[in-house]
Amino acid sequence: MKNLNTYKIRMGTVGDEPFLWEMLYQAIYIPEGEPRPSKDILTEPEIVNSLKGWGRKGDTALIAIGADNTPIGAVWVRLFDELNKTYGYYDRDTPLLGMALLPEYRGRGIGKALLMEMLRKTKEAGFGGISLSVDPNNPALYLYEKLGFKKIGVTGTSWDMLVKF
Numbered sequence: 001m002k003n004l005n006t007y008k009i010r011m012g013t014v015g016d017e018p019f020l021w022e023m024l025y026q027a028i029y030i031p032e033g034e035p036r037p038s039k040d041i042l043t044e045p046e047i048v049n050s051l052k053g054w055g056r057k058g059d060t061a062l063i064a065i066g067a068d069n070t071p072i073g074a075v076w077v078r079l080f081d082e083l084n085k086t087y088g089y090y091d092r093d094t095p096l097l098g099m100a101l102l103p104e105y106r107g108r109g110i111g112k113a114l115l116m117e118m119l120r121k122t123k124e125a126g127f128g129g130i131s132l133s134v135d136p137n138n139p140a141l142y143l144y145e146k147l148g149f150k151k152i153g154v155t156g157t158s159w160d161m162l163v164k165f
Contacts, residue, residue, distance in 0.1 A: 007072060007110055009117055012061025016071070017054045020061060020098075023074040024050055027100035029135035049086040050098055051076075058095065060125075062118055064110050073101035075114040077122055077130060088133030088160050090152070095122055097132040099140070112143055119147065119163070129164040 012020070021042065028047075030036050042048060061076035077095035080086065088096050097118065101111050122130055132149065134141050135158050149161040 006067040007064045007105075009062050009064055009114060012063045012074065012076065014055045016061060016063055016074070017051070019063065019071045020051055020054060020074055020076060023076075023100040024098060026102065027098055029138040031137060046086050049080070049084060050078075050096075054078075060095075060118075060121065062114055062121075064101070064105075064114055066105075072105045073099075073110055073114060075099040075111075075118045077118060086133075087155050087158055088131050090129075090131035090160070090162055093127070094129050094131050094162070095127055097130050099132075107139075111140065112147075115143065115147060119165075123165040127165070129162055131160065131162045133158045133160055135159075 024047070025039055025042055028037070028041065056078070058079045059076070060078070061074055063071050064073040066072045076098050079092065079095055080089050081092040086096065090096070097115075099111060099115060099118075119130065131152075132144065133155060134144060141159070144161055144163075147163065149163045151159050152162045153160040
C-alpha cells in the first residue's frame with residue numbers, strides 16, 4: 001500500500017503542462033454522486049484559457065509529488081487581461097489561481113501546503129494578491145476562506161474570490 005501522506009513540493013516546468021491539464025479537469029467541482037463531464041469540457045472558451053499557451057511570462061506552477069516521484073497535485077497562477085481571461089479574473093495585475101489534487105490525495109493537508117507556498121511565492125514576486133473561482137459547495141472553499149480569500153463576485157454558479165497581501 002502506498003503512503004498517501006508522503007510528498008514533496010517542487011517548481012513546475014513547461015514539461016508539466018499535460019499534468020496541469022489533468023489538474024484543471026480535476027479542479028472542476030462535481031457534487032458527490034454526480035457523473036464527471038467529458039474531458040471535452042476543457043475546450044470550452046472560458047476553461048481553455050486557464051492553461052492555453054502555458055509557459056508565457058508570469059506562469060508559475062508548484063507540483064506536489066508522491067513518494068514514488070509521480071505528480072499528485074498542483075497549484076498554478078497566471079496573469080490575464082480583459083481580452084484573455086477566465087473564471088475568477090480580477091484585473092491584469094492580479095494572478096489567477098488554479099489548484100487540484102488527485103482524488104485519493106485530498107483532505108490530507110497537501111492542498112493547503114501547496115496553496116500556502118504559492119501565496120508566499122506570489123507575494124515575494126511583488127504581486128498585491130491572488131484571485132480564484134470556486135463553486136460555493138466545494139469543500140476547498142473553507143480552506144480559501146481560512147487563508148484570507150474574500151468573495152468579490154459571482155460568475156455563473158461560482159464565486160470569484162480575492163486575497164490581498
